[in-house]
Amino acid sequence: MAFDPRVDLDRIPTEPGVYLMKDAAGVIFYVGKAANLRARLRQYFGATSDTRFFVSLLDKLLDDVEVIITSTEKEALILENELIKRHQPRFNVELKDDKSFLHLRIDESAAWPRIDVVRRPRKDGARYFGPYHSASKIRETLRIVERHFQLRTCDDLSFKNRVRPCLQYQIKRCPGPCVLPVDVDDYRQNVQSVVSFLQGKRTELVEQLADKMRRAAEALEFERAARYRDQMRAVEGSLEPQQVVLGREIDQDVFGLHREGGWLEIAVLFVRRGRMVGSRTFGFDEQAIPDAEVLSTFCNLFYHGGNSVPDEVLLPVEPDAEVALVDRLSELKGRRVEVRAPQRGAGKRLVEMAARNAEQSFFQARRSDAVRNGALVALKKRLRLANLPNRIECYDISLFQGASPVASRVVFEGGVPMRSAYRHYRIREVEGTDDFAMMREVLTRRLKRGLAEEDLPDLIVVDGGKGQLGVALAVFEDLGIQGVDLVGLAKSRVLEGETDEGAAKRSPERVFVPGAKDPIPLRAHTDELFLMTRLRDEAHRFAITYHRKLRTGRNFESALDAVPGVGPTRKKALLQAFGSLKKLREASEAEIAAVPGIGERLARELAATLGR
Numbered sequence: 001m002a003f004d005p006r007v008d009l010d011r012i013p014t015e016p017g018v019y020l021m022k023d024a025a026g027v028i029f030y031v032g033k034a035a036n037l038r039a040r041l042r043q044y045f046g047a048t049s050d051t052r053f054f055v056s057l058l059d060k061l062l063d064d065v066e067v068i069i070t071s072t073e074k075e076a077l078i079l080e081n082e083l084i085k086r087h088q089p090r091f092n093v094e095l096k097d098d099k100s101f102l103h104l105r106i107d108e109s110a111a112w113p114r115i116d117v118v119r120r121p122r123k124d125g126a127r128y129f130g131p132y133h134s135a136s137k138i139r140e141t142l143r144i145v146e147r148h149f150q151l152r153t154c155d156d157l158s159f160k161n162r163v164r165p166c167l168q169y170q171i172k173r174c175p176g177p178c179v180l181p182v183d184v185d186d187y188r189q190n191v192q193s194v195v196s197f198l199q200g201k202r203t204e205l206v207e208q209l210a211d212k213m214r215r216a217a218e219a220l221e222f223e224r225a226a227r228y229r230d231q232m233r234a235v236e237g238s239l240e241p242q243q244v245v246l247g248r249e250i251d252q253d254v255f256g257l258h259r260e261g262g263w264l265e266i267a268v269l270f271v272r273r274g275r276m277v278g279s280r281t282f283g284f285d286e287q288a289i290p291d292a293e294v295l296s297t298f299c300n301l302f303y304h305g306g307n308s309v310p311d312e313v314l315l316p317v318e319p320d321a322e323v324a325l326v327d328r329l330s331e332l333k334g335r336r337v338e339v340r341a342p343q344r345g346a347g348k349r350l351v352e353m354a355a356r357n358a359e360q361s362f363f364q365a366r367r368s369d370a371v372r373n374g375a376l377v378a379l380k381k382r383l384r385l386a387n388l389p390n391r392i393e394c395y396d397i398s399l400f401q402g403a404s405p406v407a408s409r410v411v412f413e414g415g416v417p418m419r420s421a422y423r424h425y426r427i428r429e430v431e432g433t434d435d436f437a438m439m440r441e442v443l444t445r446r447l448k449r450g451l452a453e454e455d456l457p458d459l460i461v462v463d464g465g466k467g468q469l470g471v472a473l474a475v476f477e478d479l480g481i482q483g484v485d486l487v488g489l490a491k492s493r494v495l496e497g498e499t500d501e502g503a504a505k506r507s508p509e510r511v512f513v514p515g516a517k518d519p520i521p522l523r524a525h526t527d528e529l530f531l532m533t534r535l536r537d538e539a540h541r542f543a544i545t546y547h548r549k550l551r552t553g554r555n556f557e558s559a560l561d562a563v564p565g566v567g568p569t570r571k572k573a574l575l576q577a578f579g580s581l582k583k584l585r586e587a588s589e590a591e592i593a594a595v596p597g598i599g600e601r602l603a604r605e606l607a608a609t610l611g612r
């Protein structure tokens, strides 16, 4: 049903539902939900309507409103979620799938539970822990669990098909329930300890382990006692002096808002068992929708997107459709969830803290934006470029120890590295180490493809002086490239004399541009110098890392040449298992023997040949 609420207000139904605001071209620019559609739209367009920025903006854009009636407010909430995802309206907060949230999962109903790392919790009866925001944090947690609590790490398929235990068993990180008779109660106790550990009940866990250790020692079970002692030490070592923010040991997510002009920043603080364990911030442009409505929609998307639902959600204001939101979150969690806008006490302080985080994040984001944009504008001006260099590609040919050429490309977008677009190029046509010819080959391949796919950068930087620039220019001319800027970035030169500190004097960094005889120097301490040196350092770092990888592989292979019976397949398996010659040398015979295709005899020979 479509209406113009400015004239048809009384015809709009009073039931719960969803409304879609459209402009004259029929494009949906806002989706909202309401317990009473007419009452909600009256707030916007009635005689005593709100005069906020958003409302006047609506008035200008709006052509008509489509309404969809639902039988309950909760249904409206679910439908709103779907419609926002489908239409991505300009004025709705839109949460892109956030791949950075990780959770740990333990399914205690499995015969031999293991820990999985997952993006999204599901309603499958398993326990989920998190969200974890840093990969290093999750690695550290897993390291402690694997090393001291000995849960299996293999997937269910390998578990079923094993005929002997894997390397984990050999290095005493798994009791090997896949094939060996393992005490189920013992394993279950370890699972329970891991659950307590992940729940953050670490002080209680230390006490339990100390008690178990005492009892095992009294029963003269010294090996078991030593295991509890090691577990206890590992847990004690992981106790961090975290900020205790509440006396209540429950899980809470605390939301704070900061607005500035049309910009909205939302911060979420994660409080787990009374301790703050992390935070996330989200920025939205062109957001002038009232706080209650934004929070309701945001929470709906946030938890629907897979974030684990805590016991309590604290908000700065009561959200729109509060009852429906509580129902929805409780349904997702599987038990009652509180949603509150605290007015006093510890809860209020937490919400204020979240707002300060949102404000801080806003200034941080603006500041780095301003610096980055400033650097791009300054670079355009300084190098007399035709385009604002939003996408910059830097090409580098590196020869290591006079051989092994590596061609690489790094990409910056908006002044920041875009690592997913980095590439190494295998040189196909050039024999020997002619780096001009290699630059020609790489640029020709890249630009030909760019022309075909209409995907060209704003600026190409070749690492090198006039010679490299000349080669690149010839490629541009051959292919008829237009609308892409090109420069050569040369290393600073060593000058005669010394600085006051006694170091060698160097010229400023120099950029060669087509058609100019002399390079343009980049002045010290400027944003444009910082950007260009970062680009070049990144290109060198990328090339060196690749070269190291190649060299490790080659050294690894040649060191194993001396061992009869180790051909390319076994070399590959060993490299995959240990990653470097050093790690292989440090490995025990049992660890080497556990690598597929090696076995005990070969492991002995390898250990002897590698001189351990």
Ligand code: SF4
Pocket: 152, 153, 154, 158, 159, 162, 164, 165, 166, 167, 168, 169, 174, 175, 176, 177, 178, 179
């Ligand atoms: S020893 Fe067996 S159960 Fe343990 S991780 Fe290896 S395959 Fe899995």
